[in-house]
Amino acid sequence: MILKEERLTQLLQKFPPERRQSLAVFQDIQQECGYLPKEHIIEAARYLKMPLAEAYAMVTFYRSFSLDPRGKYVIKVCDGTACHIKNVQGRLDCLKRILNLDPGETDKDGLFTVETVSCLGACAISPVMKVNDVYYGNLTEEKIYEILADLYRKEMMKA
Amino acid sequence: MNIVIDGKTCEARPGEYLWDTARRNGIDIPALCRHDALPGRGCCRLCIVENENAVGSRSVIVSCVFPVTEGLKIHTRSEKIIRFRRILLKLLIERAPQAEGVLLDYCREYGVAGNGELFNDNTNEKCILCNRCSRACQELGNSAIQVTQRGIDKIVASPFNEPSPDCIGCAACARVCPTGAIACTDTREQRTIWNKTFEMVKCAECGKPFATAEELEWMKPKILDFESNLAYCPRCRGRHVANSAMV
Numbered sequence: 001m002i003l004k005e006e007r008l009t010q011l012l013q014k015f016p017p018e019r020r021q022s023l024a025v026f027q028d029i030q031q032e033c034g035y036l037p038k039e040h041i042i043e044a045a046r047y048l049k050m051p052l053a054e055a056y057a058m059v060t061f062y063r064s065f066s067l068d069p070r071g072k073y074v075i076k077v078c079d080g081t082a083c084h085i086k087n088v089q090g091r092l093d094c095l096k097r098i099l100n101l102d103p104g105e106t107d108k109d110g111l112f113t114v115e116t117v118s119c120l121g122a123c124a125i126s127p128v129m130k131v132n133d134v135y136y137g138n139l140t141e142e143k144i145y146e147i148l149a150d151l152y153r154k155e156m157m158k159a
Numbered sequence: 160m161n162i163v164i165d166g167k168t169c170e171a172r173p174g175e176y177l178w179d180t181a182r183r184n185g186i187d188i189p190a191l192c193r194h195d196a197l198p199g200r201g202c203c204r205l206c207i208v209e210n211e212n213a214v215g216s217r218s219v220i221v222s223c224v225f226p227v228t229e230g231l232k233i234h235t236r237s238e239k240i241i242r243f244r245r246i247l248l249k250l251l252i253e254r255a256p257q258a259e260g261v262l263l264d265y266c267r268e269y270g271v272a273g274n275g276e277l278f279n280d281n282t283n284e285k286c287i288l289c290n291r292c293s294r295a296c297q298e299l300g301n302s303a304i305q306v307t308q309r310g311i312d313k314i315v316a317s318p319f320n321e322p323s324p325d326c327i328g329c330a331a332c333a334r335v336c337p338t339g340a341i342a343c344t345d346t347r348e349q350r351t352i353w354n355k356t357f358e359m360v361k362c363a364e365c366g367k368p369f370a371t372a373e374e375l376e377w378m379k380p381k382i383l384d385f386e387s388n389l390a391y392c393p394r395c396r397g398r399h400v401a402n403s404a405m406v
Contacts, residue, residue: 038319052323053302053305
């Protein structure tokens with residue numbers, strides 16, 4: 001989703017036009033759009049008075065930024081040490097079976113994106129995944145089916 | 160302030176880095192991320208040397224970012240350092256087997272060769288990610304290129320891998336590159352670099368192409384007597400200045 005010009009200006013003007021604000025600005029844009037559209041990066045870099053190459057270097061460095069549109073539900077599967085040894089790969093295979101998505105991919109309806117992250121900081125309930133802002137711990141295949149079924153149901157109701 | 164490098168007493172200036180002290184005193188330490196126009200960054204690690212303390216034990220330090228202090232005792236070519244440098248060069252040349260330039264010279268000097276088989280991929284790579292190019296671009300005030308991505312995907316690129324609006328085609332990046340990794344094609348009429356093509360401006364006297372139009376445009380507000388100074392290539396300009404001084 002690309003923001004209207006006024007909305008972007010409004011968003012940018014929450015911050016002083018200084019380079020040190022860049023991370024916060026990009027985070028806000030990503031929060032609003034779900035990803036970082038190219039034209040917004042260019043506009044933000046201009047506003048923050050930083051070279052575009054440096055803005056681009058920054059947004060490609062941090063894994064939490066995405067330059068491609070992402071789904072409505074971003075599923076972040078933890079692949080940290082604890083989750084890894086608790087067979088997170090099995091859960092990823094399960095997601096692949098249901099959604100036919102490999103990590104990093106978005107389905108063609110723009111509904112789901114599957115990503116792996118290095119640690120969600122909730123090792124006590126590993127294996128963990130996060131759907132947008134909700135954490136799901138102690139994952140089993142049944143649980144994943146349930147979670148996804150719930151999300152599908154919610155979408156169906158709306159439609 | 161005096162320090163001892165390879166048994167030779169050298170005069171060091173306060174605030175100076177060890178690499179510069181050695182260089183000024185005629186001792187060359189190999190370096191790839193350090194360039195005469197750019198400060199060291201400590202990322203190529205080739206400039207490592209051994210620092211011997213008062214009781215005779217030695218530690219390995221990175222000379223291009225090591226500030227000198229009174230009474231240092233440094234060994235730049237000990238057996239251990241040579242061994243380490245060979246390992247570092249081996250890793251660099253295996254990462255960038257197609258590298259040319261300074262890196263290749265060092266490899267020959269230290270008897271190291273590589274063809275990329277160690278890492279099994281990117282056998283066409285030339286770049287060792289020393290950041291010289293991006294820092295040169297930054298220092299000149301354009302910042303048209305940067306090191307993008309992270310980890311094993313790290314690569315020097317222009318924004319969105321498209322021709323950068325900030326690039327003036329000065330080719331400073333290609334000139335400081337120690338491995339010849341930046342493709343810059345010059346013809347009499349045009350220069351192509353970072354997927355962008357520039358028109359060359361020719362010297363009013365000898366007709367040799369010496370700069371891009373964008374480069375001169377960028378220099379315009381920064382230079383006095385722009386018209387008389389930047390119509391000529393550096394060589395003819397020198398002659399003009401000399402002539403006018405004689406009169």
